[in-house]
Amino acid sequence: MLETLHLPAPAEQVATDHAVCYPPTAPGQDTVLEPLSPDRLAEDFLALTLPGHQADYPAQLWASTVSTTLLARESNRTARVWTSRAVTFLANAAERWPHLGPRHLFPLLRADPQLALTAGSAALTALAGLDDIDPALLEAIASRFPEERHVDLDIGIASVASRLARHRLAGTGNPTDRAAIHHDLSIRLFNAGRHEEALAASQQAVTLYRALPADQLAPQDSDRVEANRGISLRSLGLRLYQLGRWSEALDATEEAVTILRRLAAHDPNGFRGELSAALLDLSRHLSRVGRWTEATARVEESVERYREPAASDPVAHESGLSASLGGLSICLTHVGRWDDALAAAREAVSILRRLADRSPARYEPDLATALHNLGADLSRLQRMPEALAAVEEAVAVNRRLAAANPAAHEADLADGLTSLSLRRLAAGRRAQALAAVEEAVAVYRRLVAGTNPAAYESSFAEGLLSLGFSLLFSAGRVSDALAAVEEAVAVNRRLAAGDPAAHEHQLVVSLAGLAGLRAETGTDLTEALRAVVESLTISRRLEENAPMDVMAGLTGTVREVSTRLAVVLEAAGRGREAAELRSLLAR
Incomplete structure (x- = not known):
């Protein structure tokens, strides 16, 4: 060329x-x-123009004050529109041109650290990577960070937090201080989607807090150490959960709840928020291993504990209440209380719309999750147009978030697309349903091929199952549909072998799906019969240890598929097998 x-x-x-x-x-x-991105030629020209370098190129004396002039705030103290580009260019160029930082960029940031945040995530990441930046300057910048997540800044904040954590750890041998540094770093890494690093930091924090001799401390110090231990265990549970290590997450969170419940018994107001949040996490982890009745009890307690403080101090507690209401909606659905689930989901969305209007960078991810839950609840009650509208809005938010930070939000986008596909299929929009689930599976496939497949394999299997039915009903592609559902069964079988409590429910669903698909298409009815018998066997074993209200939906699905398959077998002249299947159902 x-x-x-x-x-x-x-x-x-x-x-x-x-x-x-x-x-x-x-x-x-x-x-x-x-x-030409980043534009290194432009960066190098900028560096050569500004005085202080030793290169064989004449610097321009007039340029000495240009940086200060360009980055000076407007008369109303707002940053100028080119601040982000200017700071990012200077920070990137400073990596190769050592005069730019000390002589031009760092003095500006010392005078106005907020400029670094105004410049955005890329500028923060570049600043954190500069060897010659003064840690005190990074501390000044970090002091302006929002306490909660900020979807537009999380990546850059995590970069600065990582750099400062190394500096802070080198400066202290106090185990309490070191544990707090690791704990705070874990949160920032998690928000940025750096989940494996977040887990490592959280594990360090828990290890250090466990080693502190609480029984040898004064009562007030002992309570503080116990509280920090409980909070760090709750954080550890969240990190493990995100990485698909659900049983370990449950163990850590149960211990956290035990600690925080004991402290809240002596000081209800002091530990109400932390205990309420931990109860919500515990509910989520219990539900992941199929213990829905216990999960419902824990999240109902969480909602109850949040209601009073949220009424008196909504700014501090409404966010927690909305999260608990979202969890309650999911649990109520699984125990058959669909109308109550819809009411909880509506209340959660109402709160989060108000919060997201005020602070979209903080609350839009939560709003998207709440909208997905609302869409699912509306769909179960056959309110399809409302369900579709809610999920389409959620996916639009997910897509915007994933574009800004794929590591943190791409999995949520895939989950949303899977849900959107189901809603579109129910609305008769088959081609659009197929497009959505194909995109979801492509995202999942990329994620499970990454460094931590365990975090995404279960969702990947759900996406494959949805893809199979969409391929059949939207495009009539029988062989492709069967291949997708068989892959879902294979993934769930592998997961169930490693952790039956967490994954056998999904194995039952995928086996029933495979049997149903073969019955619908009349392909390999022997394999269909084998799959449905295995599905029945597992579901009946699960019934022995799970309440009837929890198993009703799963058992109903398996029975429906089995009944349909018996009809197909009979029509195919295989009456004896049909009779045996009906006999098995009657037992």
């Missing part, structure tokens, strides 16, 4: 020179003509 342009220099030389300034974005790839 370059040769066709008749350039004055050989094409190979042009490509080589370009690659020096713009190397391949993926290390190890032998690509050329990478896009």
Whole structure:
């Protein structure tokens, strides 16, 4: 291509020179003509223009005050529109040009640390990577960080937090201080989607808090250490849950609730919020291992504990109440209380709409989750147009968040797309349903091919199951549909072998789905019979340890598929097998 342009220099030389300034974005790839981003030529020209370098190029004396002039705030103290680009350019260039930071950029940030946040996540990440930046300057910038997550800044905040954590840990040997540093870092890493690193930091915090001899401390110090231990265990549970280690998450959170409940008994107001949040987490972890009745009890307690403080201090507690209401909606659905579930979901969405209007960067992820729950509840009550509208709104939010920070939000987008596909299929929009679930499965497949497949495999299997039925009913692609559902069964079988309590329910669903798909298409009825018998066997074993209200939906699905398959077998002249299946159902 370059040769066709008749350039004055050989094409190979042009490509080589370009690659020096713009190397391949993926290390190890032998690509050329990478896009001019970041614009290294512009950064280098900027560095050469500003005084202080030793290169054989004349700096411009007039440029000495340009940075200060450009980044000075408007008369009303608002930042100028080019602040983000200017700070990001200077920070990126400072990595290669050592005069830019100390002489031009750092003095500006010392005078106005908020400029770093105004510049955005990319600028914060670049600043954190500069070897010569003063930790005191990073501390000044960090002091302006929002306490909660901020979807537009989380990646950059995590970069600064990681750099400062190393500095802070090097400066203290106090185990309490070191534990707090690890705990705070875990939160920032988690918000940025750096889940494995967040888990490692959380584990360090718990280890340090466990080692503190609470029984040898004064009562007030002992309570503080116990509280920190409980809070760090709750955080550890969340990190484990995010990575698909659900049984371990349950163990950590049960211990956290025990500690926080004991402290709340002596100081209800002091520990109400932490205990309420831990109860919600415990409910989520119990539900993941199929213990829905216990999960419902815990989340109902969480909602009850949040209501009074949320009424008296909504700014501090409404967010927690909305999260608990969302969890309650899910639990009530699984124990058959659909109308109550819908009421809880509506209240959660109402609260989060108000909060997201005030602070979208903080609450939009929660609003998307609440809208998904609302859509599912509306769908179960056959209110399809409302259900579809709620899920479409949620996916729009998920897509915007995933574009800003894929590591933190892409899995939520895939979950939302799977839900959207089901809602569209129910509304008769088959082609759009298929497009949504195909996109979801593509995202899941990429995630399970990454460094932590366990975190996404269960959702991947759900997406594959939805894909199978959408391929059949939307496009009539029988062989592709069967391949997708068989892959879902294989994934769930592997997961159930490792953790039966957490995954056998989904194995039953996917086996029933495979049997139903084969019955619907009349393909390999022997395999369909084998799948439905296995599904029945597992579901009946699960019934022995689970309340009837929890198992009703699962058992009903298996029975419905079995009944349909018996009809198909009989029509195919396999009356004896049909009779045996009906006999098995009657037992």
